Amino acid sequence: MSIVDLLNPSIGPTATSYSDDDDEDAEGKGDRCDENTLKQEDLQRRLRHVHGNEKLATSCQDDESIHSDDTDDSAFQKRGLSCSIKTCPNKAVSKGRCISHGGGCRCKVPGCKNGAKMYGLCHLHGGRKKCKHQGCGKFAKSLGLCWAHGGSKTCGHEMCEKGALKGGFCWAHGGGRRCRAPSCQKPVKTGDVCSMHHNLSNT
Numbered sequence: 454m455s456i457v458d459l460l461n462p463s464i465g466p467t468a469t470s471y472s473d474d475d476d477e478d479a480e481g482k483g484d485r486c487d488e489n490t491l492k493q494e495d496l497q498r499r500l501r502h503v504h505g506n507e508k509l510a511t512s513c514q515d516d517e518s519i520h521s522d523d524t525d526d527s528a529f530q531k532r533g534l535s536c537s538i539k540t541c542p543n544k545a546v547s548k549g550r551c552i553s554h555g556g557g558c559r560c561k562v563p564g565c566k567n568g569a570k571m572y573g574l575c576h577l578h579g580g581r582k583k584c585k586h587q588g589c590g591k592f593a594k595s596l597g598l599c600w601a602h603g604g605s606k607t608c609g610h611e612m613c614e615k616g617a618l619k620g621g622f623c624w625a626h627g628g629g630r631r632c633r634a635p636s637c638q639k640p641v642k643t644g645d646v647c648s649m650h651h652n653l654s655n656t
Contacts, residue, residue, distance in 0.1 A: 534549070536549070536550050536551040536553075536554055536556070537549035537550055537554075538550060538551075538554045541553070541554060541644065541645075542645055543644060543645070546568070551644075552567075552568035553643050553644045557569070558573070560573070560574050560575035560577075560578055560580065561573040561574065562574065562575070562578045565577075565578060567643075576592070581593065582597065584597070584598050584599035584601075584602055584604065585597040585598060586598060586599070586602040589601070589602060594616065600615070600616030601616075604616075605617060606621070608621075608622050608623035608626055608628065609621040609622050609626075610622055610623070610626040613625075613626060624640065629641075630645070632645075632646050632647035632650055633645045633646055634646055634647070634650045637649075637650065
């Protein structure tokens, strides 16, 4: 600033003048700033939402891993896996083991170690449905009927009307499973031995 400017008050420092247009420009800039701020806040909300979903997905995966043990038991049954005990040919029921080796539930009758089938009971203690034929107290095999009343397939041997066991034949014609003990022809009850040899092995 020169001395002339100081002596002449009419000539002073250039003052900043504002006009209506300037006010509109300022308002426009303010609106743009507010709009940008809203966009940033919206973006941050979206990012938090995405990250929240990722965390939710991770927690779901964790829950699935926690409950994976529960589904393993049903997987053993669906896939028909064998018992994890070596040399045991039985199918696994739960925890990778058959009923004889600790898998599944036990009959609720005190002292009974058989596997529970229905109502918390084994076959021997009422854990099976009875034949629906009037006056018959035998256990139902299929269709609500026992062998004698048509609740199973008949033996595949010609002229034999007995109920078929595993293999499509009755016991007399080679159906079912025999005890693995030498010279024993009794049916398998527990594991791959008959009830007598199973009791002997536990004594």
